[in-house]
Amino acid sequence: MDEARNDQHGTGPDGSGRAPRPFRFGVVGESIRSGADLLATARRAEDLGYSTLILRDHFVAEPFGDQLAPMVALASAAAATSTLRVGTMVLCNDYRHPVMLAKEAATLDHLSGGRFELGLGAGWLREEYEAAGMAFDAAGARVGRLEESLRILRSLLSGDKTTFAGEHYRTDGLTVFPRPDRCPPLVVGAGSRRMLGIAGRLADTVGILPRALPDGTISAEITERLPETIERKVGWVREAAAGRDVELSMMVTPTFGPDPRRAAAKVAVTRGWGTASAGLVLDMPSQFVGPPEHIAEQMLARRDRYGFTYYQVSDEVMDAFAPVIAHLA
Template sequence: MPRRFRFGVVGESIRSVAGLADAARRAEALGYDVLTLRDHFVAEPFGDQLAPMPALAYAASATSTLRLGTMVLANDYRHPVMLAKEAATLGHLSGGRFELGVGAGWLREEYEAAGMPFDAAGTRVGRLEESLLILRSLLAGERTAFAGEHYRIDGLTVFPRPERRPPLVVGAGSRRMLGIAGRHADTVGVLPRALPDGTISDEVAERLPDAIARKVGLVRDAAGDRDVELSMMVTPAFGADPRRTAARVAAARGWGASSADLVLGMPSQFVGPPEHIAEQMLARRDRYGFTYYQVPDACMEEFAPVVALLAS
């Protein structure tokens, strides 16, 4: 029996209390499963953002069934003990509706603006893996002792003790990150790889079917017998004619309108009317295993018919 689909809204344009409450309630009413917030304190590349943890606590109070998540916290911005405390508290306040998304951090501009060292990718990724081990232990209610290269924990527990460990979500694009995510995460967000210069790759090759199949394979191999949910962030493009819509997307991304066929085959691109997009998602669940899609809040309303088509 395949996993059921889940759908999330990424609150990229939320700037106020009223906007947060409205977006959360509307997402819940439209049948979305999760509202997630990003973790940036510079305006680029998504505009100004509310601090995710307190904002999600407020969103929890404005909703009753909607799950709340971070997509994703930069590990370097918070010590894992403090993050575990915040996650346990937010899980308690939300009635167990919180999902903790964590990544290695990638935006060099942000680190530099805050006066934080932007360490080499290997160091940041190694620190994330240690953090995930600590978070899994603390949020499972265990007394945790840990001695690693980056963190040292001496017999701590977390309060409030979670009734159930919140799901861990890890975004990953590189070979090492995909392996770490497969070993430790409950949900893996498959992404284009982060580049050493502090940006995300815009290469077409990163988005082609063979590349995505390889990344999924790395996650599956690392996960072993664990049943890991596969996720992807997408910005669907709607139009009556899928090919014309794909050509429009290709031109807008700088890939050239002649790349329409490539766009039509990209697992991260969904183009056409809602019925066609739903069919694409079903086919890609069968081929790759993706069952959790997140869309920006700017297209929450337009994408809602797809949610309705796949809700059952």
């Protein structure tokens, strides 16, 4: 697949008339357990053509396994690479005050030569809050804090003297050092309408997710992954963005095999949806099945339909997924 194929369409899916964004790809450090793992994964990701190394933000082992502290680890990864961007997916807002986070983000952006992307979310894992003795407030309160944090972070990381008076946070004439040359990209993962609206207004990149549930889990419903649901969520982001050029992203789990339908059936069974759902899996925006060239074609089609241009995959499949990047580069 040549470069002209990657850029053949002249109108973005939001109807803006802008040419579509080029694709980029990130690696999520799912299996990193040591400094040696971290550096090896970062260097391998850079060599394979990935844009970003991303770390999660959890201090309990489930559901993603034990992890290094993201901000410290990303500083090390940035020092060991030269072009690879580093980012969080996503920091829990309730674990850090936005003023302290702005200081850390500005420092990491400076140390990485402007390669840091700050991902932030409202927090969702009830068991983690409870293990740390923190109150797991109602979603409305957590989301409200996140919105205020994003406003404070955008102002501080843009180099502005920031005075803010909200329901949850207050600042009085603060600035941040080191002052970034520009605000690092802000990334928000969201699944509900309110969160997607906040992300559309305040983020540079929006990760479309299944919605978080009040019990502190993420919805496993198949309906959360169907095309009409994703179209509706993208529409909420576009509406809130009001013409801003927002990057759309999604973490995906590719399933490789010569026959896309067989690969889809395997996913359907593994996820507990039943083999009869294989046809639904084939059309799910978060599922990519088949050989690398077929997955690349799926990504082009879904860029046209939804606008997704930034995909993240687990480090466990980064080598197997690399041929897809080569098809779209």
